[in-house]
Amino acid sequence: MPGSPDGYTPLDSGVWGLRYPGPVKALLLENIHPEAVRLLEGAGLEVTEHRSALSEADLAAALPGVALLGIRSKTQVTAAALAAARDLLAVGAFCIGTDQIDLAAASAGGVAVFNAPYSNTRSVVELTLAEIIALTRRLTEKDRAMHAGFWDKSASGAHEVRGRTLGIVGYGNIGAQLSVVSEALGMRVVFYDTADKLVLGNAHRCVTLDELLETADIVSLHVDGRPSNSSLFGEKEFSRMRPGALFLNLCRGFVVDHQALRAHLLSGHLAGAAVDVFPDEPRSAGEEFTSVLRDLPNVILTPHIGGSTEEAQADIGAFVGGKLADFVAEGSTSLSVNLPQVALPPATGTHRLAHLHHNVPGVLAEINSVLAAHNVNVEAQLLATRGELGYALTDIGIDYPDDVVARLREMDPTVRLRVLS
Numbered sequence: 450m451p452g453s454p455d456g457y458t459p460l461d462s463g464v465w466g467l468r469y470p471g472p473v474k475a476l477l478l479e480n481i482h483p484e485a486v487r488l489l490e491g492a493g494l495e496v497t498e499h500r501s502a503l504s505e506a507d508l509a510a511a512l513p514g515v516a517l518l519g520i521r522s523k524t525q526v527t528a529a530a531l532a533a534a535r536d537l538l539a540v541g542a543f544c545i546g547t548d549q550i551d552l553a554a555a556s557a558g559g560v561a562v563f564n565a566p567y568s569n570t571r572s573v574v575e576l577t578l579a580e581i582i583a584l585t586r587r588l589t590e591k592d593r594a595m596h597a598g599f600w601d602k603s604a605s606g607a608h609e610v611r612g613r614t615l616g617i618v619g620y621g622n623i624g625a626q627l628s629v630v631s632e633a634l635g636m637r638v639v640f641y642d643t644a645d646k647l648v649l650g651n652a653h654r655c656v657t658l659d660e661l662l663e664t665a666d667i668v669s670l671h672v673d674g675r676p677s678n679s680s681l682f683g684e685k686e687f688s689r690m691r692p693g694a695l696f697l698n699l700c701r702g703f704v705v706d707h708q709a710l711r712a713h714l715l716s717g718h719l720a721g722a723a724v725d726v727f728p729d730e731p732r733s734a735g736e737e738f739t740s741v742l743r744d745l746p747n748v749i750l751t752p753h754i755g756g757s758t759e760e761a762q763a764d765i766g767a768f769v770g771g772k773l774a775d776f777v778a779e780g781s782t783s784l785s786v787n788l789p790q791v792a793l794p795p796a797t798g799t800h801r802l803a804h805l806h807h808n809v810p811g812v813l814a815e816i817n818s819v820l821a822a823h824n825v826n827v828e829a830q831l832l833a834t835r836g837e838l839g840y841a842l843t844d845i846g847i848d849y850p851d852d853v854v855a856r857l858r859e860m861d862p863t864v865r866l867r868v869l870s
């Protein structure tokens with residue numbers, strides 16, 4: 450801020466959208482979808498793009514002057530890179546995971562992080578359904594035989610999915626949507642989830658995992674990646690499954706014991722499997738894929754592509770791009786991964802104070818007493834807290850003394866204050 454020891458003036462010292470000096474800069478790495486660029490440029494940002502990820506040192510060198518950073522899964526946004534990013538307001542992870550970002554360091558510096566948790570839900574559901582049908586009809590075996598010159602028209606071992614029971618383990622975003630679409634195909638759906646979930650359609654909630662395993666013709670895993678789900682499925686669970694059942698895992702590799710799955714496929718206890726995620730996945734296209742599941746009959750192996758569609762990429766670009774644009778213009782943190790979530794409708798004829806602070810008693814009272822002492826009326830105000838942080842959006846009339854902003858910045862609990870017009 451003006452007068453800081455090194456004479457540096459951070460970008461958020463002015464009034465955004467009014468007296469802001471020059472265009473707000475966004476740096477997008479890793480070939481982010483053009484939809485994001487279109488949205489950010491439409492919101493008045495100056496966008497610079499790089500096709501690849503940057504190293505920690507290159508990122509730290511590139512970030513001064515940048516307000517928004519867009520990355521995918523390869524760029525590591527470390528505490529050191531963030532320490533160099535004095536102007537950074539937000540990081541958009543144009544993907545699902547945020548493990549590549551030091552969230553604690555981002556929060557401590559008042560940097561909002563957004564991701565796209567729902568954009569590829571439909572893509573995973575469609576691949577799961579395609580594989581359920583392919584396994585039930587033994588399609589990949591027929592396909593392989595035809596390519597090898599064998600004409601086998603037999604119906605043996607091929608079934609319709611209609612009337613079969615699908616057991617969904619993990620009834621979250623993906624599991625619940627799979628439930629709805631599968632019922633439309635005439636399947637009976639049972640599910641098991643450790644959390645209370647709204648039951649959709651005619652699905653039946655199983656009280657225990659064993660109940661699901663003993664009922665389902667097809668078991669599909671859609672649990673999240675919490676550490677306790679490591680080896681959730683092993684010898685005991687596969688043994689409980691019905692003879693001739695099918696097994697699918699499109700959630701996380703470490704959830705399944707692949708040796709146990711292999712044994713049950715080879716013994717014929719399970720009729721087939723589809724696996725999209727693996728405990729050890731190659732880091733690049735050139736690296737060999739090794740797995741004990743290779744070369745087994747009626748087993749479909751895919752390279753972690755459950756969410757990889759052009760539609761999902763476009764949706765991710767629009768979703769995260771929109772979150773970043775809303776954060777810059779309105780201070781909205783709705784669906785932020787790390788900051789308290791607050792959104793006020795856009796207002797005219799007011800300035801908005803976006804005040805991020807340490808979550809200690811009395812902050813709101815202190816903000817309001819500064820405003821009252823300067824005879825400033827509050828038009829609208831919302832506060833939310835999350836862990837160690839609080840975030841308040843306050844709309845005030847545009848005639849106020851500059852001292853108000855200086856006093857709010859000086860408050861002990863203040864992490865960051867932006868004034869939006």
Ligand SMILES: NC(=O)c1ccc[n+]([C@@H]2O[C@H](COP(=O)([O-])OP(=O)(O)OC[C@H]3O[C@@H](n4cnc5c(N)ncnc54)[C@H](O)[C@@H]3O)[C@@H](O)[C@H]2O)c1
Nearest residue numbers: 619620621622623642643644671672673674699700755756
């Ligand atoms: N293959 C891919 O490319 C791809 C793409 C997107 C998501 N995924 C993965 O799919 C999984 C599901 O994603 P989502 O968006 O539906 O997640 P979500 O968080 O919405 O749902 C997960 C559900 O699993 C439940 N759960 C967790 N542990 C459980 C357990 N031990 N037993 C029963 N239920 C349990 C949770 O209560 C929750 O309802 C995640 O692991 C995600 O990483 C994979």
